[in-house]
Amino acid sequence: MSEEFDVIVIGAGPAGENVIARAARGGLSTAIVEESLVGGECGYFACIPSKILLRPVELAAETGRTPGLGPGMIDTGAALARRDEVVSNLDDTRAAAALKEVPAQLFRGRGRLAGPKRVEVTLADGGTARLTARHAVVLATGSRPVIPPIPGMAEANPWTSHEATAVRTVPRRLAVLGGGVVACELAQAMHGLGAVETTVLVRGQALLERLEPFAGQFVADSFVTSGIDVRTGARVTRVERRVRNGEVTIHLAGGPPLVADELLVATGRVPASGGLGLDTVGLTPGSPVQVDDSMRAVGVDGGWLYAVSDINGRALLTHMGKYQGRLCGDVIVARAKGEPDDLPAMRDVTTASGVPQVIFTDPQIGAVGLTEAAAREKGYRVRVVEYDMAAVSGAYVREPSYRGRAKAVVDEDRKVLLGVTFVGPGVAELVHSATIAVTAQVPLERLWHAVPSFPTVSEVWLRLLETYGL
Structure with missing residues (x-):
């Protein structure tokens, strides 16, 4: 089978x-190639199901802190059923149908480059499709989890986020290796859903060290309060699982x-660029x-290859x-039609100015732009202001025992x-308001006139600016 399209995309995830x-x-x-589920990892095994599993844990914690409500009780079976509903029981029929529209x-099938503007697809039925792009091929294959080369680790069949978000039975004893976003979110989700003995093993000295x-x-304080054991400076030397699906022993230095009962490995992800035929295009x-900032691959003659999302390693x-x-x-449309391709909306400025991120733990974390340490390392002359979010009227109305902090660089x-x-x-x-302020480089004297509604937690903006001296 040989066909020609203007644009061919390898990877049918959100990007x-x-x-x-x-x-x-x-x-x-357009043509799009996907070897797994249409909709990608995010919709079935990552962002969406993990947040669905965290939601009852978050609400249970909030009700426990709110006068007039008792401690929240979680029905794990119902929570997992809701997860199944949201991920369509891992059936991508509707997502695939949407592509026709x-x-x-x-x-x-599995797509790979086979030379300039050419894509070869090993189809699910065993056949082969040879596709040619008139204008562009776009790589959007995402990333894969890293399994560290620790003796016995691979043989122990550890969980990654894939298995954790698709869990059918929550283990009573769960070890989590890692201290980043995935480790923190899934440790809290699993603990709230029934992993009563949850231990987080962090090689570094703190959770979420990039923030x-x-x-x-x-987050560490919240973990300890809820009964999660956090061990920093932990170094795993060997892992054993003698019986498949049996208990796992983690040896520590x-x-x-x-x-x-299970070991969840959340030590990072790497771009899924293996087996894509990159060598056929240099x-x-x-x-x-x-x-580059238009997502065009650097170093490919003719400028026809692009890469978006995790595979380019930007964010x-x-x-x-x-x-x-x-x-x-x-950008591809503009270049195909010979129209201007350098309009402001056609270049990535966010990676450099302010990537927003939310960690959906309890408490939540929302961040955008540079940390104080990163800003100083880049040579900026900075001033930092912080504010206790519990002192904001809207926070007190929300929860009398509200705990939080805000920081602006x-x-x-x-x-x-x-x-x-x-x-x-x-x-x-609150993150999007911060994203606008950082990305648009709104002068503080102008930001002062963005009046927050009362009584909301967004009043923290006023308090940060007052603390600064406006």
């Missing part, structure tokens, strides 16, 4: 779907072994695909992949925000 939607909107014919032609230090400390297999976040997909699709030369971090219940909804 790839956004590319073809914008390309089709511009009148280009774009319109885009779906090829189910402001107080953020990880708030300088201490007794830890025995658990790129290094297994490495991130370097791109491993779904919303950033979708953002890149939108601008990439628009100010560029003193330009009087604009470089970064903002919020920690506290429900702060996810």
Whole structure:
């Protein structure tokens, strides 16, 4: 089978779907290749199901802190059933049907580059499709979890986020290796749903070390209060699981072994660029695909290859992949039609100015832009202001025992925000206001006139600016 399209996308996750939607909107014919589920890892095994599993845990914690409500009781079976509903029981029929409406032609199978503008697809039925792109091929294959090379680890069949978010039976004893976002979110979700003995093994000295230090400390305190055992400076030397699906023994340097029913490994992800035929176009297999700010691959003759989302290594976040997909699709359309391709909306500025992120633990963390340490390392002359979010009227109304903190990093030369971090219940909804302020480089004297409603937690903006001196 040989066919020709204007644009071919390998990977039908959120980023790839956004590319073809914008390309089709511009009148280009599109094809998309997917070897697993249409909708990608995010919709079935990552962002969406993990947040669904965290939601009852969050609400149970809030009801326990709210006068007039008793401690929240979680029905684990109902929570898992809700997860199944949201992920469509891992059935992508509706998602695949939606591609026809774009319109885009779906090829189910494993796609790889086979030279300039050529894609070879090993189809699910065993056949082969050879596709040619008139204008562009876009790589949108996402990332894969890293399993550290610890003796016995691979043989022990540890969980990754894939298995944890698709769990059928919550283990009573769970060990979590890692201290980043995935480790923290899934440790809290599993603990709340029935993993009564949850132990988090952190190689470093704190949780969430890439964020402001107080953020990880708030989460660590919450973990300890709820009964999660957090061990920093932990080094795993060997892992054993003698019987498949039996208990796992984790040997630790300088201490007794830890025995658990399951081991969840959350030590990072790497771009899924292996086996994509990158060598056929002069790129290094297994490495991130370097791109310019229009998502065009660097070092490929003819400028026809693009890479969006995790595979380019810029920011491993779904919303950033979708953002890149939108601008990439628009750039491809413009170049195909010979129209200007350098409009402001056609370049990635967010990666450099302020990538937003939410960690859906209890308490939540919302952050955008640079931390204080990162800003100083880049040479900015900064001033930092912090505020106790519990002192905001809206926070007290929400919960009398509200705990949280806000921090703003100010560029003193330009009087604009470089970064903002919020920690506290429900702060996810504050992040976009911070993202606008950081990305648009709103002068503080102008931001002062953005009046927060009373009594809401967003009043923290006023308090931060007052603390600064406005």
